Amino acid sequence: MEEKILGQWGRMRRAYLMEHRPATFSTMVMRGELFPHLYQVDGQAEMILAQMLEHNPAPDRNADPMAWVRHMNAVRAQAEEIIREELIYA
Numbered sequence: 001m002e003e004k005i006l007g008q009w010g011r012m013r014r015a016y017l018m019e020h021r022p023a024t025f026s027t028m029v030m031r032g033e034l035f036p037h038l039y040q041v042d043g044q045a046e047m048i049l050a051q052m053l054e055h056n057p058a059p060d061r062n063a064d065p066m067a068w069v070r071h072m073n074a075v076r077a078q079a080e081e082i083i084r085e086e087l088i089y090a
Contacts, residue, residue: 002049004039006035006038007042007046009042009045009046009083009088010038010039010041011038011039011042012088013038013087013088014034014038015039016088017034021040036070040088041088044087045087046089048079048082049075049076049079049082049083051074052078052079056071056075058071058072058075068087
């Protein structure tokens with residue numbers, strides 16, 4: 001069986017559940033649902049970020065590196081806001 005590494009968003013969701021929803025966390029652990037849920041949160045978060053980049057593509061990295069960095073930081077911040085509200089703290 002291939003071991004998956006839990007990403008940033010899954011770790012944030014796990015920490016939230018442990019601290020603010022301990023009963024839900026315990027139930028998910030006992031039923032074996034925690035890690036599949038956390039991997040799903042990771043996947044959904046990455047999909048949100050990819051969709052945002054698809055709808056608002058970045059400028060050419062080689063032509064203007066600073067514009068690319070600004071754009072990527074802005075998209076990442078917007079995606080993080082959505083992910084936190086809809087996936088992590090839901």
